[in-house]
Amino acid sequence: MRKILIVGAGQAGLQLAHGLLLAGGYEVTVMSQRPASEIRHGRVTSTQCMFGAALEMERRALGVDLWSAAGSGHRIDGLGVSVPGPDAAPAINWLGQLSQYAQSVDQRLKMAAWLELFAERGGTVVINAATVSDLDHLAALYDLVIVAAGKGDIVELFDRDAERSPYSAPQRSLAVAYVHAVRPREEHPDTSAVRFNLIPTVGELIVIPALTTSGTCDILFWEGIPGGPIDTFDQVADDPAAHLAHTLELIRRFAPWEYERCAEAELTDPGATLAGRYAPVVRHPIAALPSGRLALGIADVVVANDPITGQGSNNASRAADTYLAAILAHGDRPYDQAFMQATFDSYWARVAVCTAWTNAMLAPPPPHVLDILGAAGQHQDVADRFANGFSAPDDFADWLLDPIKASTYLAAVTAR
Incomplete structure (x- = not known):
């Protein structure tokens, strides 16, 4: 043996x-x-x-399967993207449907x-x-x-x-809080979804429905561009309550469309926060x-x-x-x-x-990627293809990562 x-x-x-x-x-x-x-x-x-x-x-x-998603409350069926415009409201805001459910345990x-x-x-x-x-x-x-x-x-x-x-150096500072009492997004209250909020020059706020030791929850995850306003969690790294308060204040400031549903968030447990970079x-x-x-x-x-x-x-x-x-x-x-x-x-x-x-x-999105994100708000099949690429990333080589292939694909979608 x-x-x-x-x-x-x-x-x-x-x-x-x-x-x-x-x-x-x-x-x-x-x-x-x-x-x-x-x-x-x-x-x-x-x-x-x-x-x-x-x-x-x-x-x-x-x-x-130790955590069957059926009826468990932590099944994830969608993936959405929001990008703010000049008035801080989402200029891009859509939800792609996953062909196979996801889950976060x-x-x-x-x-x-x-x-x-x-x-x-x-x-x-x-x-x-x-x-x-x-x-x-x-x-x-x-x-x-x-x-x-x-x-x-x-x-x-x-x-x-x-x-x-x-x-050769970290491209984001990372800050995580596992919380209870986050409400669903109003535009899809019956679909549990990962939400990517892409905030130019600042970073990203990712909200992930999950299952933790105390039941279903959400993960509030900030990725901050080094040296920017999100790269400020070192000062609260040893204080979970302060970490959560800082997380929520940054959401109010930079992703206000997410703030109302997160405003009453409470940490799931004393060990529910994490900050770092690599x-x-x-x-x-x-x-x-x-x-x-x-x-x-x-x-x-x-x-x-x-x-x-x-x-x-x-x-x-x-x-x-x-x-x-x-x-x-x-x-x-x-x-x-x-x-x-x-x-x-x-x-x-x-x-x-x-x-x-x-x-x-990790780099500023090039024009063809912005075109794709915008088109996903107009064409559900673009949104769905983007969402399902997280399960099969090799598909991105055929459109998202190549400006010529992206243009050809979007032209075909528009023609249809």
């Missing part, structure tokens, strides 16, 4: 671990920095919205449950904040070591890929440990995009799906450097367009 160690208990690490257990023939160990109880009752670690295609991969790997709730289920199914869980020396020692005991922990000293083992990493980066997938043994990176360890497009958990699911298929197909052959590089290359082929799209969203 082949022995595999996965360091990190997030979306990619646990999805892959469950997939290997269900496949059979693998002895799988997951190393988690914290036990499930601490994860569940700790501070929020992320935003997330998993779209239809990624949810399907997740279900296949786990063999079970607080990773404290999700990863704690997945970690417990993994142990119940016979997987080995080790609670340890692994150091490089720990990893080097353990690598001798396993056939394959996969690093799925996107933070900490271990990540520094993986070198930055300068050719695929156009940014530079988007692609790293080389293979790390050489001090002994010369190798470790393979996955998901955020090797491709960490800005969360502006909500693809982090989706890419993690794609990564786990890719790595699972590669491991199962590899049989009893050694997990050598060639296997590791080929596995990453297969993953990169699935997320290269997604990374290009995300990086493009």
Whole structure:
């Protein structure tokens, strides 16, 4: 039986671990920095919205749907965009319909449950904040070591890929609050939807319906351009109440069309806020440990995009799906450097367009993108295609990312 160690208990690490257990023939160990109880009752670690295609991969790997969206109150059926005009009212304001529902489950709730289920199914869980020396020692005991922990000293083992990493500094400051008591948007009160509010020269406010440890909620997520008025959460980072008050004041100031429905928002729990920043980066997938043994990176360890497009958990699911298929197909052959590089290359082929799209969203939108956003308010099929691109980002290469293809597509839509 082949022995595999996965360091990190997030979306990619646990999805892959469950997939290997269900496949059979693998002895799988997951190393988690914290036990499930601490994860569940700790501070929020992320935003997330998993779209239809990624949810399907997740279900296949786990063999079970722990959070069926039917009747749960956190099913997401739409994705909308608002952009203010000169009078601060939305000049662009539309809703695209998703062909497959999406959902957002607080990773404290999700990863704690997945970690417990993994142990119940016979997987080995080790609670340890692994150091490089720990990893080097353990690598001798396993056939394959996969690093799925996107933070900490271990990540520094993986070198930055300068050719695929156009940014060397954070492009947004990030501020998150999980809240109760947000009302639906008046224009679609019966459709639960992610709302992207794009505010030129300032940043983005993203509102995500979600499920947390205390029930259904909404995530208020500010992405601020560095040095701008949203890049001001450092001063309230240690005070959740002040963080929420600052969040709401910025909504009142820069996205007033969202303020009324958010005005009575209350934090879901004492750990419901998060602030920080990081530079988007692609790293080389293979790390050489001090002994010369190798470790393979996955998901955020090797491709960490800005969360502006909500693809982090989706890419993690794609990564786990890719790595699972590669491991199962590899049989009893050694997990050598060639296997590791080929596995990453297969993953990169699935997320290269997604990374290009995300990086493009961090820059001021070019004229053809503004044309698309405007056309989506006039043509429902444009709005729907944009919304469903979040589930299948490769589609954006055929229109959104290319001004000529965009013009051709819009001309065809107008003609129809």
